[in-house]
Structure formats: structure tokens, C-alpha cells
Amino acid sequence: MDMIKTLKDLKPGQSGVVTNIRSRGPIKRRLIDMGVTPGAEVYIRKTAPLGDPIEIQIRGYELSLRKEEAKDILVELKNTEALQ
Amino acid sequence: MKTIALTGNPNSGKTTLFNKLTGSNQYVGNWPGVTVEKKEGYIRGKNVDAKVTDLPGIYSLSPYSPEEVVTRNYILQEKPDVIINIVDGTNIERNLYLTLSVIELGRPVVVAVNMIDEVNAGGGSIDCKAISGELGVPVIPISAKSGSNIDALLDAAMKAEKTPDLSDRIYSVDAQISIAKIEKLIRNDCEKFGLPVMWSAVKVLENDGMIIEQLGISGERLAAIDQIARNFEASGTIGDRETMLADQRYRYITDLVKRHVVKAVKLGDQTLSDKIDRFATHRILALPIFFGVMALIFYATFGPIGSFFSDAVDILINNIIAEKAMSFLTSINSPEWVISLVTDGVIPGVGGVLVFLPQIAILFFFLSLLEDSGYMARAAFIMDRAFRRFGLSGKSFIPLLMGFGCSVPAIMATRTLENERDRRMTIILAPFMSCAARWPVYALFISAFFEESRWLVALSIYALGIVAAVVSGIILKHTLFKGKTVPFVMELPAYRMPTYSGTLLRLWDRVREFLIRAGTLIFSMSVLVWFLSSFGKGLSMVEPGKSTFAAIGKFIAPVFAPLGFGEWRASVALLTGLVAKEAVVSTMGILYGLSDAAAESGNLIPIIRQAFSPASAYSFMAFTLLYVPCVSALAATRREMNSRKWSLIAVFWQLGTAYVVSFIIYQIAKLFV
Numbered sequence: 001m002d003m004i005k006t007l008k009d010l011k012p013g014q015s016g017v018v019t020n021i022r023s024r025g026p027i028k029r030r031l032i033d034m035g036v037t038p039g040a041e042v043y044i045r046k047t048a049p050l051g052d053p054i055e056i057q058i059r060g061y062e063l064s065l066r067k068e069e070a071k072d073i074l075v076e077l078k079n080t081e082a083l084q
Numbered sequence: 085m086k087t088i089a090l091t092g093n094p095n096s097g098k099t100t101l102f103n104k105l106t107g108s109n110q111y112v113g114n115w116p117g118v119t120v121e122k123k124e125g126y127i128r129g130k131n132v133d134a135k136v137t138d139l140p141g142i143y144s145l146s147p148y149s150p151e152e153v154v155t156r157n158y159i160l161q162e163k164p165d166v167i168i169n170i171v172d173g174t175n176i177e178r179n180l181y182l183t184l185s186v187i188e189l190g191r192p193v194v195v196a197v198n199m200i201d202e203v204n205a206g207g208g209s210i211d212c213k214a215i216s217g218e219l220g221v222p223v224i225p226i227s228a229k230s231g232s233n234i235d236a237l238l239d240a241a242m243k244a245e246k247t248p249d250l251s252d253r254i255y256s257v258d259a260q261i262s263i264a265k266i267e268k269l270i271r272n273d274c275e276k277f278g279l280p281v282m283w284s285a286v287k288v289l290e291n292d293g294m295i296i297e298q299l300g301i302s303g304e305r306l307a308a309i310d311q312i313a314r315n316f317e318a319s320g321t322i323g324d325r326e327t328m329l330a331d332q333r334y335r336y337i338t339d340l341v342k343r344h345v346v347k348a349v350k351l352g353d354q355t356l357s358d359k360i361d362r363f364a365t366h367r368i369l370a371l372p373i374f375f376g377v378m379a380l381i382f383y384a385t386f387g388p389i390g391s392f393f394s395d396a397v398d399i400l401i402n403n404i405i406a407e408k409a410m411s412f413l414t415s416i417n418s419p420e421w422v423i424s425l426v427t428d429g430v431i432p433g434v435g436g437v438l439v440f441l442p443q444i445a446i447l448f449f450f451l452s453l454l455e456d457s458g459y460m461a462r463a464a465f466i467m468d469r470a471f472r473r474f475g476l477s478g479k480s481f482i483p484l485l486m487g488f489g490c491s492v493p494a495i496m497a498t499r500t501l502e503n504e505r506d507r508r509m510t511i512i513l514a515p516f517m518s519c520a521a522r523w524p525v526y527a528l529f530i531s532a533f534f535e536e537s538r539w540l541v542a543l544s545i546y547a548l549g550i551v552a553a554v555v556s557g558i559i560l561k562h563t564l565f566k567g568k569t570v571p572f573v574m575e576l577p578a579y580r581m582p583t584y585s586g587t588l589l590r591l592w593d594r595v596r597e598f599l600i601r602a603g604t605l606i607f608s609m610s611v612l613v614w615f616l617s618s619f620g621k622g623l624s625m626v627e628p629g630k631s632t633f634a635a636i637g638k639f640i641a642p643v644f645a646p647l648g649f650g651e652w653r654a655s656v657a658l659l660t661g662l663v664a665k666e667a668v669v670s671t672m673g674i675l676y677g678l679s680d681a682a683a684e685s686g687n688l689i690p691i692i693r694q695a696f697s698p699a700s701a702y703s704f705m706a707f708t709l710l711y712v713p714c715v716s717a718l719a720a721t722r723r724e725m726n727s728r729k730w731s732l733i734a735v736f737w738q739l740g741t742a743y744v745v746s747f748i749i750y751q752i753a754k755l756f757v
Contacts, residue, residue, distance in 0.1 A: 021327065026148040027571040032330040033144035034573055035178045038322045040334070045358070049370040050469035053572055059177040060347060062357070062576040064465050066472070069571050 003077050007042065007056070007070040015043040016075035023072040031069065035059040042075060086134040087162070088127075088241055091155060091186055092170035093179050094141035094502070095458075095577035097198040101170055101228035102138040103589050105238075112593050114726045115140075118150040118504060132238050137164065143178070145185040147294040149570075150504045159189050160279060166192045166244045168237065173203040173210055173225070174578065176345055180337045181330075183219070184254060190280035192244040193221045196237050200225035206348030214344045220248030229583060251282065254336045258319035259329065262289055262312050269308060273299045289313060290326050357458070357578040364459065370466050377459070378485055381450045385443050386489040386520065393442030401435035421625055424618060425611065433610020436664050437492075437602050437716045441595070444493045447486060448594045449587065454482075455500055456582035456590075461574060468572055474557030475565060477503065477572055480510045484553070487517025488546075491717035494519075495724050496594065503570050509560055511724055512734045515713040516553040516741075518546050521665040525708045528669050529701045532692040541702075549709050552741055564733065601719055609715040613663050627674075633659050634675075647707060647743070648700025648750040658707070664714050699753035703746040710742035 004019060018040045021028055035058055036042075045055040045062065053066040090105075092098040102110070106125025115122045123138040139158060140151035147153055159167065169186050171179040176197070187193050197212055216223035222240040226233040251260060266285040274281045277298060287295040288309060301309065313325050320328045341347075363369055384390065406427055413423045454460045464478030471480055479501045486494035494514040501507045526545055534541040617633045620626035637656035644650045653675040661668040669688075676691045696704065712718060712735050722731045 020323065026146075027573075029144075029146050029148060029326060030571055030573050032327055033146055033181065034575070035181065035334060037327065037331045037334045039331070039338075046361075046365065047367075048365065048465050048469060049367050050466070052469045052472075053465065055365070055465065055576060059175075061175045061178060062578075063573065064461075064576055065573045066468070066571070069573060 004074055005077050007044075007073040007075050008054075008067045010042075010044045010075065010077065012044045012046045014077065015041065016077045017041055018073060019076050020074040021072060022074065023069065027069060027072075031065075031073070034063060036063075036073060086165040086242065088134050088136045089139055089159060089162075089164035089167045089191075090136055090170065091139045091159075091167055091182070092141060092198075093143055093172060093175075093182060093575075095575065096141070096170050096172040096175075096179060097228040098138065098141055098170050099590075100583060100586055101168075101196065101198065101226075101234075102136065103586055104228055104231050104234055105136055108589070108592075110589075112597065114723075115150075115154045116726075118154060118726060120150050120154050120504070121499065122154075127238070129238070132242060134242075137162075142182065144182055145189075147292055149502075151502075153294070156189065159186075159191055164191060166194060166241045168194050168196055168241055170196045170198050170228070173197045173199045174206075174208075174348075176210065177334075177337055177341050180340070181333060184250065184333050184337070187219065187221065187248065187250060188280075188283045188286060190247050190283060192247055194237065194240045194244050195219065195221055195223040196228075197223060197225045198228050201227045201230065201232070203348065207346075208348035209346045211344040215340065218253075218340060218344075220246060220250065249282065250336075251286075255329070255332050256319070258316055259289070259332060262316040265312050266309055269305055270299055270301065273301075286329065289316065290329055355578065357576075360579050361462070361576075364462050365465060370462075374463060374466050377454075377463075378482070381447070381454075382485065382489065384450065385447045385486075385493075390443040390446050393446075394439050397442060398435075398439045401431060401438060405435075406431045421618075424625070425614060428618065429610050429614025430607065433613065433663060434602050434607055437606050440490055440492060440716075441598060441602075443490065444496070444598055445591060445595050447489075447493045447497070449591050451482070451497055451500060452587045452590045453582050456580065456586060458577045458579040460500055461576050464574060465576060472572070474554045475561030476509060476513075476557060477501070477506050477570075480506060480513075483510050483514050484517055487514040487519060489520055491515045491517075491519050491713045492598075492720045495717060495720040496598075498724055502574075505565055505570055508725060508730055509557065509565055511721055511730075512560070512737055513553040513556055515717055515738060516549045516556070516710060518549045518709050519665070519713070521714070522708055524666045524669045525661075526705055528672075528688060528692065529696070529705050532689045532696070533698045533701045545705055545709055548706060548745070552710055552745060556737065556741060560737075601716075601723070605719045606716055609719070610663065613660070613715070617660060644707075646750070647746040648703045648754075649696065649707075651695060653695070654704065658711065661708065662712070662715055662718075664716075665708065668708060697757065699750055699757045702753060703750035706749050707742045707746040710738060710745055712738045712742075 010016060018036060018038050020038060021031055021036065023031065040058055043057040045057055047054050053064045054070055055062055055064045090098055090102055102123065102125065105127050110123055110125030113122045114120065120140050125136050127134045127136060137158065139155045142152045142155055145152055145156045167186055169183050171183060183195055197210055200210065203210055210225065212223040212225045222244060224233060224237045224240055226237050251263060255263065263282070263285045266288050267281050270284055270288060271281055274284050279299070284295055284299065288301070291313065317325050317328065322328060322331060364373060409426050409431065410423065413426060454463070460479065463481065466478065467481045468478035471478055482500065483494045483497040486497050491514055494517065495511050498507045498510045498514070501510060526542055530538055530541050617631045618625055619632060620630045633656050634652065637659060638652040641650050641652040641655045644655060653672060656675060657668045657671040660671040673688055676688065721734050725731045725734065
């Protein structure tokens with residue numbers, strides 16, 4: 001079953017679709033300019049060696065962002081065990 | 085002559101294209117008031133005569149970063165004849181987002197789809213003709229690296245004049261109505277300030293504070309616009325007006341790309357870059373690899389290779405050239421002051437800096453490789469967590485590490501930071517890393533007072549610098565740089581082989597700049613310092629103890645009394661340390677009546693033992709470590725800050741830190757020793 005989570009909660013190898021961005025101001029602007037908009041598909045690539053930031057794939061490129069930012073991005077989880 | 089502006093995302097190959105277009109016919113500077121690099125060049129060919137301005141690499145035209153503001157102001161105010169928008173074909177979706185914003189600015193645009201060879205090789209394809217038909221501007225597939233189709237691009241740029249209006253295709257009906265309503269409200273002001281009406285209306289609808297202020301919108305009109313915006317927001321379900329407009333642009337692009345682009349890479353696919361990253365950003369291997377790379381660069385720059393070339397330059401300048409100049413000036417019977425100016429002022433001053441040239445060249449060669457290959461972004465990715473705590477980002481690591489060699493290249497290396505805030509903060513903190521020139525000072529005092537625990541004391545001084553940087557970072561984060569936190573949202577670009585010409589051109593830029601600075605600013609500073617240390621009252625040449633510097637030293641000495649070294653000789657030594665930190669030792673030698681050679685051979689030690697106590701010695705070392713760096717580093721600070729205010733802040737911060745830390749050390753140490 002599909003469910004809504006924050007991008008921070010997703011594990012490497014999982015993917016989902018962005019549904020909402022809760023951050024405000026310049027941070028939100030930066031994210032949407034980089035293509036993190038509702039409807040965009042994201043794939044969690046990995047977590048940095050020190051545990052933060054994370055690397056995601058979105059709109060065909062690799063983006064890294066801190067968990068601080070990721071916790072405000074809501075995604076609808078897809079059943080993607082196969083992608084791992 | 086036409087004016088061409090080059091714009092595009094970072095890592096889209098913009099610099100490669102700029103180099104291809106202009107060759108070596110280019111000039112590097114800074115945009116006024118910001119630490120953003122400005123490059124200009126000329127194209128002179130059969131049918132082409134144009135001036136090209138390379139605008140900073142950006143992702144959008146939002147008013148939040150200096151790069152983006154520089155770009156949009158340049159296009160709005162300078163009105164270039166044509167904008168070449170370079171688009172990375174392997175990452176076309178996000179790249180086209182900027183394209184739509186650029187088209188809205190109302191200047192003729194030509195889109196160059198770069199890396200088309202890579203797209204095709206990977207099994208993908210891009211129908212440029214069809215995209216051109218939809219966007220209403222020429223779309224030319226090129227490869228900036230191999231130079232293929234560049235002529236066609238220039239040809240299109242020379243002819244470009246159309247500025248299409250895509251708003252009815254991109255924006256929803258509600259958005260269009262809102263934009264039209266706002267246009268009506270701001271039209272007069274737009275004309276008055278020479279701003280494109282449609283673009284301004286979109287920006288006002290996006291709640292772009294900069295444009296709203298520029299147009300002087302307030303009161304009733306602002307309320308009317310807010311009402312329009314609220315109605316617009318109510319028409320959708322995804323939230324606020326900024327997101328809605330961005331979402332509509334991305335929807336348009338997604339649709340366009342779906343119809344005309346065959347992508348080689350699918351979501352979750354493993355590309356070559358991902359395979360490299362399996363090691364480069366691996367959970368366990370990443371850090372050893374990173375430190376290995378850093379150690380290698382540090383070793384090559386400041387180790388035997390760099391030292392060999394530096395020593396060669398040193399011998400060339402201080403032995404061969406200095407002696408030749410001396411005998412030449414003597415042979416033509418020059419007055420004593422001329423000989424002194426040349427051999428005590430200019431040659432050691434400028435020469436002292438030129439000695440670093442080989443190391444700077446080696447360092448920048450490696451930094452270019454790191455940046456062009458894509459590893460720099462990985463370094464930031466790996467280190468970010470560690471650096472965030474004191475207000476910096478992962479990319480600050482490299483400049484700070486370089487600081488242990490020499491503050492000048494360290495400060496210059498801050499250019500690799502994308503963000504101005506991080507850049508400024510790193511420039512302030514980098515000199516706290518103890519550079520090689522400060523070592524002779526520690527060596528002297530350690531030999532005099534701390535011989536038994538030599539390495540421990542030396543290590544503690546280096547650690548003190550790091551702690552000072554960390555604590556400063558934390559304080560600055562909550563004061564001067566408060567509330568300006570920038571999100572760490574960074575692209576990890578695909579790895580690419582750096583190009584030979586690109587790396588060399590960039591290297592030459594840095595070397596040339598360094599040489600110009602040595603020839604101008606450092607030359608004049610050397611003359612000034614020589615003058616102050618050689619002349620006394622009545623403009624007569626005197627020994628250093630009676631010079632203007634000595635007078636200043638005697639005047640300021642009481643200030644240092646609470647730090648334990650309120651003696652005028654120490655103050656003068658610190659002043660001459662501004663020329664180069666190692667000068668602190670030689671000045672002390674001269675002031676305590678020894679020759680340079682005697683000072684270096686260690687005869688200074690007994691005198692130092694009398695003049696200082698262990699507490700004041702350590703306090704003096706700490707002060708030498710932390711107070712403002714030498715004039716070359718100050719010149720670099722001024723140049724990279726590109727702002728008098730921020731340069732002064734850096735100077736005061738460093739002086740303040742040095743004073744406070746030395747004060748605490750001396751006062752506490754006094755209780756125990």
C-alpha cells in the first residue's frame with residue numbers, strides 16, 4: 001500500500017513521488033528550482049559516510065541535501081524493492 | 085560588435101564553451117561588490133565580431149544568491165544583444181528550467197544543447213528541431229569539448245532576434261489571468277525603470293521581494309497584488325504561488341522532454357559515475373580515499389616537489405637577482421637609499437611572495453582537476469556533516485587545509501565554494517590554520533623555553549589555531565552570519581575527464597592574477613613597509629630601532645602589556661611580521677642587536693630567555709599564530725572578499741581573536757608559572 005512519508009524517512013534504494021514541500025522561504029525556493037516539485041520521482045541513492053547529507057536521484061540527476069531539508073519534503077512511497 | 089551573454093547551470097560545460105569561443109582572449113575579474121567571478125572575452129572571426137560575458141553558473145533566476153542576482157541584473161541592465169543558454173543534454177530536464185526563466189527576460193536567446201555526443205553515445209537522442217519549434221528560439225546541439233557545431237551556434241547567435249512569449253503554453257489559465265492583472269498594475273513603473281513587463285509581473289506574482297521593492301510597490305497596490313496572488317493560490321491544491329508557478333514550468337518541461345527526448349538513463353540506473361561513487365562516497369572507504377587525495381595534494385604542493393621549485397625561485401631572486409641588482413646599483417653609484425629600497429624592500433618583499441608561485445601553481449593545478457572532474461562536490465558531500473557544526477559547509481575543508489601551507493592559496497581556493505556566505509566565513513577562518521611561515525617563530529620560542537616538550541608545544545599551537553577557527557565559526561554563525569544559513573542542496577555532477585586546455589587556462593588565470601598582484605599591491609606594500617622601517621623623523625635613514633616603525637612600536641607596546649609582551653621590540657617585530665610572518669624572527673634579531681645570521685643560528689635564544697617568560701612566550705606564539713596574516717594574504721582577502729567592509733571585518737576578527745586568546749593564555753599561565 002502507498003503511504004506518505006518524509007524524504008528523510010526513506011531508506012537507500014527506496015523511491016517515491018514528491019507530494020509536498022513544507023519548508024519556507026529561500027530553502028523552499030532552492031528546492032523547487034532544483035526540480036524538487038510535487039509529482040517529481042525521487043530515488044534514494046545513499047547516505048554520506050558521516051550519516052548526513054543524503055544523495056537522491058531526481059529528474060535524471062544526482063542531488064545531495066541535508067536531512068534537515070529532507071524532513072520537510074513529503075513523498076509517497078512506491079513499492080520498489082525490485083529497484084535495489 | 086555584438087554583445088553575447090553566456091548563461092547556464094553549473095557543470096553544464098559553460099566554461100568549456102567560453103574557452104572554446106574566446107581562446108586565451110579572456111579577462112577575469114569580479115562583479116562589483118560580490119565575490120562572484122566575472123569573465124569576459126572576445127570572438128573575432130570571419131562573420132563574427134562579438135564580446136562574450138560569461139555569467140555565473142546558476143540553476144534559476146531567484147533573488148536568493150549573489151550569482152543569480154548578478155546574472156539577472158546583467159541581463160536586465162546591460163541588455164546583451166543575445167543570450168546563449170547552454171544546456172547539459174544529459175540532464176536536460178532541470179537545465180531547461182533556467183532556459184524558461186531566461187527566455188522570460190525578454191532578450192533574444194539561443195539554446196545550445198551541450199554534450200550531445202555523450203547523449204547519443206549512451207543510446208539517447210534529443211530532437212532539437214522539434215524543441216526549437218516549441219520554444220520559439222534556435223536550439224543547436226553542440227559538443228563544447230570537441231568543438232563540434234560551435235560555428236552553427238555562433239551563426240544562430242549572430243542572427244538571433246526573436247524573444248518569444250511562452251506564458252500561454254507554460255502557465256495555467258488562472259496564472260495567466262493573475263499575470264495579466266498584475267501587468268496592468270505595474271506597467272507604468274516597469275517602463276520607468278526599464279524592466280520587461282511580463283517578466284516583472286511573473287516575479288511579482290512569485291513574491292520576488294527584490295522586484296517589488298525596485299518597482300516601489302507598496303500600500304494599496306501591494307494589497308491588490310496580494311489579493312490577486314491569494315486568488316491564484318486558491319485555484320490550485322499544491323500550496324503557495326512560488327511552488328505553483330515552478331510546478332507549472334516543470335510540468336511544461338516534463339511534457340516537452342517526454343515528447344522529444346529519449347533518455348539513456350532511467351530512474352535508479354547505475355551510470356559510470358555511480359560506479360565510481362560506489363568507492364568515492366562509500367560508507368567506509370570514502371573518508372580514507374578523501375584523506376588520501378588531500379594528503380597527496382598537500383604533499384605535492386608543500387612537500388619535496390613544491391619545495392624544490394620554491395627553493396629554485398628563492399635562489400634565483402635572493403641570490404642571483406639580488407646580487408646582480410646590488411652590484412649594478414653600486415657600479416652606477418646609486419645613493420644608499422636606492423640600494424636599500426631595492427635590496428631591503430622590493431626584492432625581499434616581492435621576492436618573498438614570488439617564492440610561493442610554484443606552490444600556488446601546483447595547488448591550483450590539482451584544484452582544477454578536482455573541480456573539473458566532479459570530485460570536489462563529493463568532497464563536500466563527505467565532509468559536510470563535520471563542518472556544518474561550525475557554520476561552514478563541506479567544501480570549506482580544502483581551503484582550510486591549504487591554510488597550513490600558505491594563507492594566500494588558501495584564500496584564493498575559497499573560489500571553489502559556491503556560496504558567498506561560506507566563502508566569506510572561510511576567508512576569515514583560513515588564516516587561523518598555521519601557515520609554514522609562522523614556524524620559524526615557534527621554533528625560536530620553543531627552543532628558548534619548551535625544549536623538553538618540543539613537539540607537544542608545537543602541536544598545541546597548531547591545535548590552538550584549529551580550535552580558534554572552530555570557536556570563531558560557531559560564534560560567527562550565531563552573530564555576523566546569523567539567519568543567513570544556506571541550505572546544502574548541491575548537485576553531484578557526473579564525473580568527467582578534465583580537459584587539458586580547460587585545466588591549463590584556469591591555472592594560467594590564477595598564476596597571472598598572482599603575478600599582477602605581486603607586481604602592484606605587494607610591490608607598493610613592500611616599499612611602504614621598507615620606508616616605515618628604514619626612515620625615522622626628518623626623513624633620514626636610521627637603523628630599525630629608531631625608525632617610524634619603532635616609534636609606532638613604542639606607542640602601541642602598552643597595549644600588549646596584559647598579554648605579557650608589552651615591550652616595544654616585540655611590537656615592532658609583530659609589525660614587520662605583516663610583511664611576512666618569518667620576519668618576526670629576523671626583526672627581533674636586528675632589534676636585539678644581532679645580525680640576521682646570528683638570529684637564525686640561535687644566538688637569539690639567551691636574549692629571548694631574558695626578555696620573555698614561558699607564559700609570555702606562549703602568549704606571543706599564540707598572538708603570532710592568530711593576528712592578521714601577512715600583506716600578501718591581506719591582499720588576497722581584499723581581492724576575494726571584494727568588499728572593504730568584509731575585509732575590515734576579517735582583520736578585526738583576527739586581531740580581536742589574537743588579543744583575547746593571548747590575554748587569556750597569559751593571565752591563566754601567570755597563575756601557574
